[in-house]
Amino acid sequence: MQELKKTPSGVKGLDELTGGGLPAGRPTLVCGGPGCGKTLLATTFLVRGALDYGEPGVFVSFDERIPDLSANVASLGFDLSGLSQQGLIALDHVQLDRQSIIEVGDYDLEGLFVRLAHAVGRIGAKRVVLDSIDSLFAGIPNTAIVRSELGRLFTWLKDHELSSVVTAEHGENSLTRHSVEEYISDCVIVLDHRVVEQSSTRRLRVVKYRGSAHGTNEYPFLIDRDGITVLPVTSLGLAQIASNERVGTGIPSLDAMFEGKGYFKGSSVLLGGGAGTGKTSIAAHFADAACRRGERSLLFSFEESPSQLTHKMRSIGINLQPWLDGGLLRCHAARPSLQGLEPHLAAMIKDVDDFKPDVAIVDPLSALLSSGTLHQTQGMLLRLIDHLKTIGVTALFTTLQSGDDQTDLSVSSIMDTWILVRNTPKGDDVVRRLQVVKSRGMSHSSQLRVMEIDNEGVQVKQAFAVPAARNRPQKRKGPPR
Amino acid sequence: MNEHTGKPASDSANESWNLRLYVAGQTDKSIRAIKNLNRICAEHLEGRYSIEVIDLLERPQLAVGDQILAVPTLVRRLPEPIKKIIGDLSNEERVLVGLDIRPHAAS
Numbered sequence: 001m002q003e004l005k006k007t008p009s010g011v012k013g014l015d016e017l018t019g020g021g022l023p024a025g026r027p028t029l030v031c032g033g034p035g036c037g038k039t040l041l042a043t044t045f046l047v048r049g050a051l052d053y054g055e056p057g058v059f060v061s062f063d064e065r066i067p068d069l070s071a072n073v074a075s076l077g078f079d080l081s082g083l084s085q086q087g088l089i090a091l092d093h094v095q096l097d098r099q100s101i102i103e104v105g106d107y108d109l110e111g112l113f114v115r116l117a118h119a120v121g122r123i124g125a126k127r128v129v130l131d132s133i134d135s136l137f138a139g140i141p142n143t144a145i146v147r148s149e150l151g152r153l154f155t156w157l158k159d160h161e162l163s164s165v166v167t168a169e170h171g172e173n174s175l176t177r178h179s180v181e182e183y184i185s186d187c188v189i190v191l192d193h194r195v196v197e198q199s200s201t202r203r204l205r206v207v208k209y210r211g212s213a214h215g216t217n218e219y220p221f222l223i224d225r226d227g228i229t230v231l232p233v234t235s236l237g238l239a240q241i242a243s244n245e246r247v248g249t250g251i252p253s254l255d256a257m258f259e260g261k262g263y264f265k266g267s268s269v270l271l272g273g274g275a276g277t278g279k280t281s282i283a284a285h286f287a288d289a290a291c292r293r294g295e296r297s298l299l300f301s302f303e304e305s306p307s308q309l310t311h312k313m314r315s316i317g318i319n320l321q322p323w324l325d326g327g328l329l330r331c332h333a334a335r336p337s338l339q340g341l342e343p344h345l346a347a348m349i350k351d352v353d354d355f356k357p358d359v360a361i362v363d364p365l366s367a368l369l370s371s372g373t374l375h376q377t378q379g380m381l382l383r384l385i386d387h388l389k390t391i392g393v394t395a396l397f398t399t400l401q402s403g404d405d406q407t408d409l410s411v412s413s414i415m416d417t418w419i420l421v422r423n424t425p426k427g428d429d430v431v432r433r434l435q436v437v438k439s440r441g442m443s444h445s446s447q448l449r450v451m452e453i454d455n456e457g458v459q460v461k462q463a464f465a466v467p468a469a470r471n472r473p474q475k476r477k478g479p480p481r
Numbered sequence: 482m483n484e485h486t487g488k489p490a491s492d493s494a495n496e497s498w499n500l501r502l503y504v505a506g507q508t509d510k511s512i513r514a515i516k517n518l519n520r521i522c523a524e525h526l527e528g529r530y531s532i533e534v535i536d537l538l539e540r541p542q543l544a545v546g547d548q549i550l551a552v553p554t555l556v557r558r559l560p561e562p563i564k565k566i567i568g569d570l571s572n573e574e575r576v577l578v579g580l581d582i583r584p585h586a587a588s
Binding site: 112 | 493503505508510513514517522530537538541544545548549550551552553564565566567568570571572575576578579
């Protein structure tokens with residue numbers, strides 16, 4: 001059997017997921033509930049096809065009038081009327097007013113075929129969108145006629161080798177309310193929009209793709225001013241650290257634990273620890289060191305404002321202000337829970353793409369984890385980490401991690417390096433202990449070390465040889481001699 | 482038979498009827514619709530109607546302009562308001578109701 005030809009959908013992420021896009025010259029069904037993004041996906045398919053792939057397209061709208069449709073997608077930067085004037089797309093609103101139609105005897109929907117064929121011929125279309133089939137059912141009294149005409153329509157689309165997206169409402173007992181999936185057997189995509197714990201998540205699933213391997217999981221997707229982005233988390237792992245280059249941690253004694261050289265360039269570092277263990281200080285050293293090398297650092301600070309942060313860091317001898325002023329350091333401070341995780345993550349990825357940093361710091365990652373459900377957050381984080389890795393940004397993620405908290409363990413598995421800092425009581429005082437739990441691809445020290453912070457910054461001391469329980473006798477031995 | 486005799490009936494009797502029938506090629510349905518329409522008009526609107534048959538295969542742009550989806554579609558352009566009937570017009574009684582034509586008194 002010949003392999004199915006595909007055409008790029010133009011939807012970021014979807015083409016990776018489907019191994020190249022939607023079936024070429026055939027209809028694809030996109031279904032889902034109201035407001036789940038069907039029309040936007042269909043429009044993206046059409047506009048990107050016209051702009052990026054030299055495939056003009058016809059949009060047949062059974063729902064929205066053309067001015068409304070144009071206004072709705074203008075927020076994504078699509079200029080439908082402009083594209084239409086250039087002959088790259090054709091727009092046709094099929095007005096269906098059931099009240100004003102009287103049915104007498106037999107008919108068919110040849111008018112639709114005539115309109116479609118006319119528009120396709122006029123601009124040399126290679127793509128077609130029909131949005132949505134349900135409105136066609138609602139507007140034509142005789143369902144049996146609509147059914148048989150739909151069958152004929154999909155055959156017509158195939159015969160004319162038009163890559164098409166047909167949208168339909170989700171049904172209760174079937175994929176679509178009118179079981180349109182019976183006619184479209186090549187590719188079916190389901191969109192879903194749900195609100196979990198007050199935060200909205202959009203999901204996409206390729207239910208069926210005949211003759212093609214495809215990811216079958218649910219994938220989160222975003223709708224923002226750049227259109228639709230599907231986040232195929234499974235692509236993680238394809239993005240491996242490309243270089244053997246090293247990046248200093250900014251703390252010479254910590255570098256020493258990583259073969260004296262620091263982290264791998266482009267790797268992801270997880271820095272876990274309880275409250276007040278000096279995570280932000282270690283992160284600040286890293287940012288400072290990058291700026292000293294003339295590299296760009298992007299710092300996502302979720303718990304402190306830039307001024308709080310610079311003030312605090314000055315007390316341990318790190319002056320971030322010149323870097324902020326000079327533009328080498330950008331600080332992005334916002335609480336994720338305020339806007340919901342999805343747009344927040346999108347904004348972060350956008351920041352990364354705008355600023356093009358060499359080094360990125362997320363302080364703390366746990367702020368993201370608490371703003372969504374665990375499962376959902378993980379998918380989003382994977383995407384962010386994946387993105388940073390792909391473009392070669394060395395990333396440091398701090399995270400609040402106390403003792404036996406398992407929350408971040410799932411994240412740690414995708415990190416290249418994992419450092420853990422703990423506060424342990426020692427008499428009236430507290431001793432910080434640092435350990436490199438893992439660091440892929442290098443022989444790192446895994447010893448438990450004492451970490452100190454003074455007005456000259458963070459330092460990692462000698463091996464912490466004696467466990468806490470045996471502290472006392474040693475202490476007694478100390479000073480008298 | 483007619484509840485309203487006199488004025489309303491005589492008004493409508495003076496109106497001229499402008500009808501448009503949209504077809505797509507010489508299909509059985511199209512031919513039937515044309516025949517049925519001609520017969521009904523001849524019988525009930527004698528001398529005060531005009532029928533324009535539009536073949537969408539020849540003038541496809543009119544399908545968009547006049548919002549035609551189903552074929553055949555009969556549009557009553559005059560008298561206003563505009564009315565649309567879809568189908569091959571095989572049921573005379575329903576066509577009369579749909580077009581708001583009072584059956585000819587002769588029957």
